[in-house]
Amino acid sequence: MTSSTPRRTLLAAALAAAAGTAAAAAPATASDGSTAVEPDTAPAGPDGRGHDPEPGIVDNRFWSSYTDWRCGAAAGTKAVAGQRPGLVLAAPAGRVELTDPHTGRTAPWEYATWTSPVHTPTVPATEVIASWNAHTPPGTWLQVELSGAYSDGTATPWYVLGRWASGDDDIRRTSVDDQTDGKSTVWTDTFAIDDTASGLRLLSYRLRLTLYRAPGSGLTPQVWRIGAMASDVPDRFTVPASAPGLAHELIVPRYSQNTHVGQYPEYDNGGEAWCSPTSSQMIVEYWGRRPSTEELAWVDPAFADPQVCHAARFTYDHQYQGCGNWPFNAAYAATYPDMNAVVTRLRSLTELESLVRAGIPAITSQSFRKDELPGAGYGTSGHLMTVIGFTPTGDIIANDPASPTNPAVRRVYPRREWENIWLRTKRYDANGKVRGGTGGVCYIFWPVKSAPSQHRALQALGLV
Numbered sequence: 001m002t003s004s005t006p007r008r009t010l011l012a013a014a015l016a017a018a019a020g021t022a023a024a025a026a027p028a029t030a031s032d033g034s035t036a037v038e039p040d041t042a043p044a045g046p047d048g049r050g051h052d053p054e055p056g057i058v059d060n061r062f063w064s065s066y067t068d069w070r071c072g073a074a075a076g077t078k079a080v081a082g083q084r085p086g087l088v089l090a091a092p093a094g095r096v097e098l099t100d101p102h103t104g105r106t107a108p109w110e111y112a113t114w115t116s117p118v119h120t121p122t123v124p125a126t127e128v129i130a131s132w133n134a135h136t137p138p139g140t141w142l143q144v145e146l147s148g149a150y151s152d153g154t155a156t157p158w159y160v161l162g163r164w165a166s167g168d169d170d171i172r173r174t175s176v177d178d179q180t181d182g183k184s185t186v187w188t189d190t191f192a193i194d195d196t197a198s199g200l201r202l203l204s205y206r207l208r209l210t211l212y213r214a215p216g217s218g219l220t221p222q223v224w225r226i227g228a229m230a231s232d233v234p235d236r237f238t239v240p241a242s243a244p245g246l247a248h249e250l251i252v253p254r255y256s257q258n259t260h261v262g263q264y265p266e267y268d269n270g271g272e273a274w275c276s277p278t279s280s281q282m283i284v285e286y287w288g289r290r291p292s293t294e295e296l297a298w299v300d301p302a303f304a305d306p307q308v309c310h311a312a313r314f315t316y317d318h319q320y321q322g323c324g325n326w327p328f329n330a331a332y333a334a335t336y337p338d339m340n341a342v343v344t345r346l347r348s349l350t351e352l353e354s355l356v357r358a359g360i361p362a363i364t365s366q367s368f369r370k371d372e373l374p375g376a377g378y379g380t381s382g383h384l385m386t387v388i389g390f391t392p393t394g395d396i397i398a399n400d401p402a403s404p405t406n407p408a409v410r411r412v413y414p415r416r417e418w419e420n421i422w423l424r425t426k427r428y429d430a431n432g433k434v435r436g437g438t439g440g441v442c443y444i445f446w447p448v449k450s451a452p453s454q455h456r457a458l459q460a461l462g463l464v
Helices: 008-017 066-071 275-286 306-313 326-333 349-357 415-423 452-460
Strands: 058-063 073-075 077-080 086-089 094-099 106-115 127-135 140-150 159-164 184-187 190-193 202-213 222-231 339-345 362-368 380-390 396-399 410-413 426-428 434-436 441-447
Touching: 058 066, 058 339, 066 077, 073 077, 077 106, 086 106, 086 202, 127 140, 127 159, 127 202, 127 326, 127 339, 140 222, 159 184, 159 326, 202 222, 222 339, 275 306, 275 326, 275 362, 275 380, 275 441, 326 339, 326 441, 349 362, 349 380, 349 415, 349 452, 362 415, 396 415, 410 415, 441 452
Parallel strands: none
Antiparallel strands: 058 222, 073 106, 077 086, 086 222, 094 106, 106 202, 127 190, 127 222, 140 159, 140 202, 184 190, 339 441, 362 380, 362 441, 380 396, 396 410, 426 434
């Protein structure tokens, strides 16, 4: 298999180098949704099976209730009550002309803002990844920013974590490069401390939403959820083995990214790099959602599984030039009716098992050499797959989009090797160089109306 340059490895390499020196400030991107051949917080405590998830390494905080929206600082926005409370643009706080760097078009926009209360994570953080769930009608879009306080008493600037729209007619969905203050850098979708060995950490942060619309239109984005995962996962090449739980398997649609090779190369060179949107589409359809016939009308009717092409188009980050922007995939899933979606980290395979037992599959991000994961048949410097179950011996059942056909997507991977690959933060590539790992990053999607057991599983992770 081949793919575009695995850009999250740039972040990984920088963080690995930061063990002794600060990372250089340079244009960089972070998300890697491609498959490439290699040249407030979750509670701590024992899980009852002899494995104690690490306390204090992951903190989740999401604003989604009517009270949450009313607690923020609003300038032209207002909270809307109802079955699914949200935030809307009520009266413009100002007007600005902006030029889209990807189209060259300059247009006027009205805007309003909402700024979250200051959140102090239980873990002083080395990384923060935001997520948002929203709908932006044509003629509207939104921007998400982060600002925080360092442990040395100084503050970050306001960093842009994404400029996003449900569609792609008004602006081009994009991350923003070249954001650094010499202490931290935004690598596409991830805020990261440059020199983690220095002991510098992010102690608190605020998120700011700016909602935009065409002047005089009266339209508004509607945001239902915004928040972030903050973490300080220790450097590690290996993680302790966990004890297997109960066997369970979910029936999730199977889609191969490789059946789309060569299709719509304007979206990251076509299907060979579409592991992230392909995985996202599998989970969207697991929850009974899918694009309408009208929404798929743009796709060549000769192409099978047009919804995968649709997912690639509407997760595409025009700056990163790929479909693997983690928050953009979550935001895409949440454009479907009554869906929630977040990017987070899990502290253990046991936590992932608890989700699957509750009926919630998860999309995991990992990188590995070909020889490190028996049964895969490939190596990757960044790949997404969907975990749908566990065998009686605890091995992982995954819908792996890096498969030649849809029927071949279901794979079983050995527990110990897969667990270590997913949870580690450092690894060796085929040339013996130290590279980074994602440290348990995953996407989790679930419906607004979920079963009590699902709500409990999500609550235990600090996601609801």
